[in-house]
Amino acid sequence: MRExxxxxxxxxxxxxxxxxxxxxxxxxxALHSWKTSGKFFTYKGLRIFYQDSVGVVGSPEIVVLLHGFxxxxxxxxxxxxxxxxxFHRVIALDFLGFGFSDKPRPHHYSxxxxxxxxxxxxxxxxxxxxxxxxxxxxxxxxxxQELLYRYKQNRSGRLTIKSLCLSNGGIFPETHRPLLLQKxxxxxxxxxxxxxxxxxxxVFSRGLTPVFGPYTRPSESELWDMWAGIRNNDxxxxxxxxxxxxxxxxxxxxxxxxxxxxxxxxIHFIYGPLDPINPYPEFLExxxxxxxxxxxxxxxxxxxxxxxxxxPMGFLNAYMGFINSF
Numbered sequence: 001m002r003e004x005x006x007x008x009x010x011x012x013x014x015x016x017x018x019x020x021x022x023x024x025x026x027x028x029x030a031l032h033s034w035k036t037s038g039k040f041f042t043y044k045g046l047r048i049f050y051q052d053s054v055g056v057v058g059s060p061e062i063v064v065l066l067h068g069f070x071x072x073x074x075x076x077x078x079x080x081x082x083x084x085x086x087f088h089r090v091i092a093l094d095f096l097g098f099g100f101s102d103k104p105r106p107h108h109y110s111x112x113x114x115x116x117x118x119x120x121x122x123x124x125x126x127x128x129x130x131x132x133x134x135x136x137x138x139x140x141x142x143x144x145q146e147l148l149y150r151y152k153q154n155r156s157g158r159l160t161i162k163s164l165c166l167s168n169g170g171i172f173p174e175t176h177r178p179l180l181l182q183k184x185x186x187x188x189x190x191x192x193x194x195x196x197x198x199x200x201x202x203v204f205s206r207g208l209t210p211v212f213g214p215y216t217r218p219s220e221s222e223l224w225d226m227w228a229g230i231r232n233n234d235x236x237x238x239x240x241x242x243x244x245x246x247x248x249x250x251x252x253x254x255x256x257x258x259x260x261x262x263x264x265x266x267i268h269f270i271y272g273p274l275d276p277i278n279p280y281p282e283f284l285e286x287x288x289x290x291x292x293x294x295x296x297x298x299x300x301x302x303x304x305x306x307x308x309x310x311x312p313m314g315f316l317n318a319y320m321g322f323i324n325s326f
Contacts, residue, residue, distance in 0.1 A: 024231035031225045034074050035100055041124045043117050049100035050093040050121055055084030062130055065092035068138025070239060072099025072229040078312035086320060093121055097242045103233040109241045111248055115146040119159060131162035137308060141169025142249055149259035165319055167270040168278055168305050173250045175283045177276060179207055182243055192240035199236050201227050213274050213302040216310035260291055267294045268322040270315055272303035
C-alpha cells in the first residue's frame with residue numbers, strides 16, 4: 001500500500017509542476033488586432049498599453065475610458081466604433097497589472113498610482129490642458145473618483161474633468177458584494193500565492209460567468225479573450241495584489257465618496273440592475289440618496305455587471321443621451 005502511494009506521489013509532482021507553469025493561451029485574431037492597433041508609453045520604467053483613436057474631425061470632445069477588474073481596455077471594444085462617431089479622441093488604457101500593461105511583482109498596487117498613470121498618459125498625449133469626459137466601469141469607477149478628488153482640489157497637473165459617467169462599480173463599500181474568490185485572495189495571506197497559481201481557465205470562467213445576466217453571458221471564445229489578457233505577463237500572479245483596492249476603498253471612503261457627493265460637473269450612472277456585486281435596490285437607493293443631482297440610466301432587467309458587453313447598444317444610447325444633455 002505504501003509503495004502505491006509513493007508511485008502516485010512521484011507521478012503527481014511533475015504533473016503539478018507542469019500545471020503550475022502552463023503557458024498563457026495564444027491571442028485570438030480579434031485580441032491580437034486590439035494589441036497591434038494600440039501603443040505603449042512608459043510610466044516610471046513600466047510599460048502601459050493604451051488605445052487612442054481619432055474619430056469626428058473638428059470636434060473638441062475627448063473621452064477617456066477606465067476599465068474594470070479583472071479585465072482590460074478590451075472591455076470597451078463593442079462600443080468603440082460608436083464612440084468614435086461622437087468624439088474626436090477615444091482613449092483607453094490597460095491599468096498597471098492588467099491586460100497588456102506590465103505586471104510587476106512584488107508591487108504595491110493602488111488606486112492612487114492608477115490615477116497618476118491616467119494623468120501621465122494624457123500628458124504623454126499632450127492633452128493635459130484639455131477638458132476630458134470620463135467613462136468608467138467597476139474598478140475604473142474608483143480610479144475616476146480619485147481623479148475627481150484631485151480635480152476638485154484644483155492642483156496643477158491634474159485632469160480637467162468635463163463630465164463623469166460611472167457604471168456598475170462598487171463605489172460604496174457597504175453595498176459591495178465581492179465574489180468568494182475575491183474575498184479569499186484579498187485577505188488570503190500565505191494562501192493567496194497558492195490560489196493565484198492554481199487558478200486556471202475553468203476556475204476563472206466559472207467565477208466570472210455568474211456576474212453576467214442569464215441571457216447575455218459571454219461565449220467561450222470571449223471568456224478565453226478575457227483569460228488571455230489576464231494571463232499575459234503572468235497577470236494571474238498579481239490578482240491578489242490588485243484586489244487590495246477593496247481594502248483601499250474602505251479606508252478612503254470619505255475621500256472618494258465625498259468627491260462624488262460634492263460634484264458640480266455633469267455626472268451619470270449606467271446600471272445593469274441584475275448585478276450581484278452591486279445589488280438592486282440597495283445600491284441604487286444609496287446612490288440616489290448620496291448623489292441626488294446625478295442622472296441614472298437603468299438598463300433592462302436581465303442586464304448585469306458588464307453592461308457595456310451585455311447590452312452595448314443600450315449602454316451606448318444611455319451614454320450618448322447623457323453627453324448630449326449638456
